[in-house]
Amino acid sequence: xxxxxxxxxxxxxxxxxxxxxxxxxxxxxxxxxxxxxxxxxxxxxxxxxxxxxxxxxxxxxxxxxxxxxxxxxxxxxxxxxxxxxxxxxxxxxxxxxxxxxxxxxxxxxxxxxxxxxxxxxxxxxxxxxxxxxxxxxxxxxxxxxxxxxxxxxxxxxxxxxxxxxxxxxxxxxxxxxxxxxxxxxxxxxxxxxxxxxxxxxxxxxxxxxxxxxxxxxxxxxxxxxxxxxxxxxxxxxxxxxxxxxxxxxxxxxxxxxxxxxxxxxxxxxxxxxxxxxxxxxxxxxxxxxxxxxxxxxxxxxxxxxxxxxxxxxxxxxxxxxxxxxxxxxxxxxxxxxxxxxxxxxxxxxxxxxxxxxxxxxxxxxxxxxxxxxxxxxxxxxxxxxxxxxxxxxxxxxxxxxxxxxxxxxxxxxxxxxxxxxxxxxxxxxxxxxxxxxxxxxxxxxxxxxxxxxxxxxxxxxxxxxxxxxxxxxxxxxxxxxxxxxxxxxxxxxxxxxxxxxxxxxxxxxxxxxxxx
Ligand SMILES: *[C@@H]1O[C@H](CO)[C@@H](O)[C@H](O)[C@H]1NC(C)=O
Ligand SMILES: *[C@@H]1O[C@H](CO)[C@@H](O)[C@H](O)[C@H]1NC(C)=O
Ligand SMILES: *[C@@H]1O[C@H](CO)[C@@H](O)[C@H](O)[C@H]1NC(C)=O
Ligand SMILES: *[C@@H]1O[C@H](CO)[C@@H](O)[C@H](O)[C@H]1NC(C)=O
Ligand SMILES: *[C@@H]1O[C@H](CO)[C@@H](O)[C@H](O)[C@H]1NC(C)=O
Numbered sequence: 001x002x003x004x005x006x007x008x009x010x011x012x013x014x015x016x017x018x019x020x021x022x023x024x025x026x027x028x029x030x031x032x033x034x035x036x037x038x039x040x041x042x043x044x045x046x047x048x049x050x051x052x053x054x055x056x057x058x059x060x061x062x063x064x065x066x067x068x069x070x071x072x073x074x075x076x077x078x079x080x081x082x083x084x085x086x087x088x089x090x091x092x093x094x095x096x097x098x099x100x101x102x103x104x105x106x107x108x109x110x111x112x113x114x115x116x117x118x119x120x121x122x123x124x125x126x127x128x129x130x131x132x133x134x135x136x137x138x139x140x141x142x143x144x145x146x147x148x149x150x151x152x153x154x155x156x157x158x159x160x161x162x163x164x165x166x167x168x169x170x171x172x173x174x175x176x177x178x179x180x181x182x183x184x185x186x187x188x189x190x191x192x193x194x195x196x197x198x199x200x201x202x203x204x205x206x207x208x209x210x211x212x213x214x215x216x217x218x219x220x221x222x223x224x225x226x227x228x229x230x231x232x233x234x235x236x237x238x239x240x241x242x243x244x245x246x247x248x249x250x251x252x253x254x255x256x257x258x259x260x261x262x263x264x265x266x267x268x269x270x271x272x273x274x275x276x277x278x279x280x281x282x283x284x285x286x287x288x289x290x291x292x293x294x295x296x297x298x299x300x301x302x303x304x305x306x307x308x309x310x311x312x313x314x315x316x317x318x319x320x321x322x323x324x325x326x327x328x329x330x331x332x333x334x335x336x337x338x339x340x341x342x343x344x345x346x347x348x349x350x351x352x353x354x355x356x357x358x359x360x361x362x363x364x365x366x367x368x369x370x371x372x373x374x375x376x377x378x379x380x381x382x383x384x385x386x387x388x389x390x391x392x393x394x395x396x397x398x399x400x401x402x403x404x405x406x407x408x409x410x411x412x413x414x415x416x417x418x419x420x421x422x423x424x425x426x427x428x429x430x431x432x433x434x435x436x437x438x439x440x441x442x443x444x445x446x447x448x449x450x451x452x453x454x455x456x457x458x459x460x461x462x463x464x465x466x467x468x469x470x471x472x473x474x475x476x477x478x479x480x481x482x483x484x485x486x487x488x489x490x491x492x493x494x495x496x497x498x499x500x501x502x503x504x505x506x507x508x509x510x511x512x513x514x515x516x
Pocket of ligand 2: 101102103104109110111116117120121
């Protein structure tokens with residue numbers, strides 16, 4: 001079902017415009033163009049759902065690595081400031097830490113797509129500012145987990161700043177979903193040709209590019225369901241990777257004995273039922289990514305055929321990482337460890353030399369500033385906690401240094417009642433599957449400060465649980481976080497990290513970037 005919409009006027013009018021355009025440009029942009037060179041660059045942001053980088057999540061995406069990474073920069077120290085979909089996506093959109101946008105979890109009561117979010121942070125999010133910069137803006141895919149639901153403004157709510165809006169109602173799915181298409185409900189079934197969501201997002205993005213008006217730059221944000229559950233691959237990819245298993249190295253199937261309460265609870269080693277479950281999930285995740293790899297290829301080809309590729313920045317990243325068996329946790333995200341907080345980040349575009357591997361730490365809250373920087377927006381006018389990483393990837397265009405310290409903060413999710421299929425566990429937990437191992441709890445609430453400055457790679461975390469638990473890792477000597485060194489560290493060093501954490505937990509804007 002679902003016909004593709006053609007938005008921007010009849011083809012004849014477009015051709016006429018294309019003929020007149022050079023003349024129009026000459027007449028309208030004398031001053032600005034003389035000062036700033038050509039039209040501002042176009043920007044594409046692809047935000048995958050739950051794609052890790054630590055456990056080989058990019059391995060199946062060969063075309064993406066060639067077309068974006070090899071053609072530009074690969075950031076090997078890219079992090080989310082909070083490893084859960086809705087809070088992380090809210091950070092991407094606002095450029096702010098969770099303590100400032102106040103989206104705490106995936107529920108409406110935790111501000112995911114809530115009235116307070118819509119009235120406050122969403123109305124000031126970076127797409128609104130890009131739109132003021134005369135960008136044509138297009139969104140397709142998963143937005144926020146509660147988006148489009150009755151209590152979250154329904155499908156009629158189209159956030160400000162977007163000219164074209166094709167957003168998924170609720171959480172990631174591949175079939176049988178509802179979209180808000182510019183505020184109108186559009187229901188989809190389960191025909192591969194008509195409905196497979198990753199392909200549909202690709203098709204709509206290509207149509208938008210064909211129909212764009214060439215006098216303004218464009219911004220596309222494409223937010224595919226892959227590789228999130230329910231891991232439904234396209235039919236042609238369902239037999240791929242049949243002998244692939246989750247990697248068995250690092251912290252795989254290790255007991256988290258010296259870690260906080262939630263990590264001491266899993267059965268370790270895991271039973272075969274858990275191992276089979278997580279291996280199957282790992283394989284299916286890779287299968288779903290093959291369609292996303294096709295999307296990236298089609299998009300790059302289209303940009304080339306419309307002669308915009310050389311003037312377009314393409315960002316590829318994910319909202320959070322993922323784990324499959326690390327510390328005997330079967331599958332999920334939400335933990336403070338590398339597998340959940342590290343994300344892929346590849347960028348190509350004007351001024352970015354090809355084949356660069358960049359070490360500077362970059363956060364998901366930096367995307368908003370970077371995109372606005374590219375658009376020519378005066379960054380001193382925006383209220384964000386992040387900073388532009390254009391200087392890191394294109395030093396010929398901007399000067400600037402990376403920050404040495406940053407915050408990762410997370411508010412645990414739970415259920416007030418005991419899971420009936422796991423009666424022994426008691427209340428306050430969530431995500432208790434398979435084999436009644438819980439991946440989250442109200443008291444899995446933590447804040448960490450990371451030091452990453454080329455010499456030190458340290459992580460210091462405090463839990464808001466009844467034990468006031470502290471975990472400290474030296475990632476230079478212990479990259480898999482096998483040993484919590486809190487009892488070995490000089491107390492003066494611990495105190496300095498605690499002070500830094502306190503500052504970061506209440507930082508806003510400049511004070512988030514300038515922590516010493
Ligand atoms: C990047 O490096 C690869 C492998 O070394 C090479 O094949 C490719 O041509 C390089 N790409 C660019 C754009 O320089
Ligand atoms: C939700 O956001 C509003 C302001 O945007 C804030 O007052 C409220 O405390 C937040 N709720 C939670 C649970 O953090
Ligand atoms: C989609 O919904 C139909 C009708 O409820 C159901 O028969 C079908 O199995 C669903 N397809 C998928 C892929 O979930
Ligand atoms: C996407 O477009 C291709 C080529 O036109 C078509 O074969 C495919 O069925 C479309 N898929 C979806 C889900 O719209
Ligand atoms: C989300 O956060 C709100 C506000 O703190 C809380 O009331 C609610 O229980 C949380 N939801 C879950 C599933 O933990």
